[in-house]
Amino acid sequence: MTQGARWLIVLISILIGYSAECQTPFNKGVNLTGWFQTSSPGQIQFKRFTKQDLVNIKSLGSDVIRLPIDLHSMTSGSPDYIPDPLFLSMLDSVATWAEDLHIYLLIDNHSELSSLTTAEMQNELTKEWTLMARHYASRSDYIIYEVLNEPHDISATVWGSVQGEVIKAIRTEDTKHRIIVGGTGYNTYTELANIPVYNDDKLIYTFHFYDPFMFTHQGATWVTPSMAPLAGVPFPYNATDMPACPASLIGTWIESGLNNYSSQGTVEYVKSLIDIAVAFKNNRNMPVYCGELGVYKPNSNNADRVYWYGTVRKYLEENGISWTMWDYKGGFGLFNKNSNELFDYDLNIPLVDTLGFNVPVQKVWTARPDSVGFPIFADYIEQYINDVSYTTGIINFYNTDRPNNGTYCISWYNFAQYNTVAFDFAPDKDLSKLKSEGYALDFMVRGNTSGIKFDVRFIDTKTGDSDHPWRMKYTIDNTLATWDKRWHHVNIDLGAFTEGGSWDSGNWYNPQGLFDWTAVDNFQASSEYAVTTGTQVWFDNIHITNLDTAIVREHGLAGIKDVLSDDAVNLNVRPNPFIYETFISYSLTRKSRVSIFITDLSGNKIRILDDAILPAGDYTTSWDGKSGSGMPVPAGMYLCVLNTPQKTFVCRVIKGVKIQ
Secondary structure, eight states: OOHHHHHHHHHHHHHHHHHHHTOOSOOEEEEOOSSBOSSSGGGOOGGGSOHHHHHHHHHTTOOEEEEEEOGGGGBOOTTTOOBOHHHHHHHHHHHHHHHHHTOEEEEEEOOOOTTSOHHHHHHHHHHHHHHHHHHHTTSOTTEEEEOOSSOOSSOHHHHHHHHHHHHHHHHHHOSSSOEEEEOHHHHOGGGGGGSOOOSOSSEEEEEEEOOSHHHHTTTOSSSSSOOTTOOOOOSSOOGGGOOOOOGGGTTSHHHHHHHTHHHHSSHHHHHHHHHHHHHHHHHHTOOEEEEEEOOOSTTSOHHHHHHHHHHHHHHHHHTTOEEEESOSSSTTSSBOTTSOOOTTTOBOHHHHHHTTOOOOOOOOOOOOOOOSOEEEEESEEOTTEEEOOBOSSEEEEEEOSSOSSSSOEEEEESOOTTOEEEEEEEEEEOOHHHHHTTOEEEEEEEESSTTOOEEEEEEEOOOSTTOOOOEEEEEEOTTTOOOSSSOEEEEEEGGGOEEOOEEETTEEEOOOSOOOTTSEEEEEEEOOSOOOTTOEEEEEEEEEEOOOGGGSOOSSSOOOGGGOOTTOOOOEEESSSBSSOEEEEEEESSOEEEEEEEEOTTOOEEEEEEEEEEOSEEEEEEEOSBOTTSOBOOSEEEEEEEEOSSOEEEEEEEEOOOOO
């Protein structure tokens, strides 16, 4: 071998090593928004996405999911910021799905912390991430941490120091997992160069890309001033198609942006901005990742939108930059505008294609009348039903204060007049057949004070400017339920609902006989009447059903303690949380068959502990935190279920990890 050949091999080896260092372990994917971005764990709609959604996402060719989480709201708050066990149990499930599918899960701290002082921000982030890293330290490499989404209103120097302390805090618990770091100014590409050089070789640097803003955010209502009236801005710039500046935006920075759009709405300009991130990547020799990119759907031309995504995606990939689009479902997402966002029916195929994803075959959606009953809430808000509640009070969809049956019930506390607990059907429901066949709205309810009065109602679909969202309602008051803090069963034939008019765009419309049972958009419980401060209402087992009321399992988890019959078992689990072993004790007041088993939060049976006919007496069994196959289960929340022929009892069990 010649000397020149040897040097060529060395050079190739260096270049390969350089390339590997600069790359992320993933390539492309989506942000799974609107799931863990809630104000409390009790408002997470866990069934909004399932493992099948992750299967679908992977089938597109995606190998990464960024999961935005309002981490601040998922903790106990100041001073300790301890992650809530319910939140961790749900996130653990998502992490397990991702690991099973070999798809990366980026745990994105999407909290808004700009109002905090520097000391407060650093204190919160270091405590939160210390505990999160402790919890996930033993998980696979498919789990990645992102310190904070879009820090802003903080200088680059100060933020660089805060972020450095958070990295150190994570490394006290976890030296294994990668960490995503970004600059201030909402993770802008111009701030990448101002991020300090941290002494950590497992960092990924992130930036977000939404340029030109006049194009990507036309129609956006959350910017100031609102861009809602702006529509039809083309990409790339085309003088013939450019809209005039809306009257309400004249004299604002948006008018200036439109005036400059001829030079900024071009492919060359977009690439020049991405080049800033490319230069940083090459100078630092570190992996760089675009965590968000996208174009808002409502007011943009779809062909132009597709062209922008293709331009940006291809240029990022040409320069070795991985990406996750904002978002999967939602205003920036992969589905057709105003669709039901069903994977098999509603994907925006030109967009899927230009993003380099696999293009799945699509079916034609045919609406059909519902022919069987269905649950709306049974421990969880059911899939294809979305929480669209409005309240000034507190809604908790995972209340464990003596549910009627199962593990959870809904608690609605301290709400005001005209507040609603609301469930949107996606797709809309055709209830006409069920109505004609005598189906009913069936649920359990209890309240804490006399005089409670509210409406349950269905809202149909507004089909055009001349139509309105009409209501069919039924009033719930003390003639149906005694507000004595005990569960009461309510069963209302769909045919018994009466028309309730419509409230539409700030105007009231009296009933006109136009409610459409073939296109029901949502179901609500609405406080249309005066409300006493401190009022609390609980709901459980909300169904559309034709079952006899005897089928409703009123015994369930415990009911209200003072009305339990004498076959109560007094189920106790101690210690709880536990690390190595926990003991499950119970009492039988008469001979009975008893089955005790452990499940995960989705109801999958993990371990059978006892299954026998036992005489009256006191009993204790134990669980060592292992599955039926003898393998230790991950730390998190589980359910201990005790069945007798008379009752089902459920207790949450939390398995912890040893702190070194």
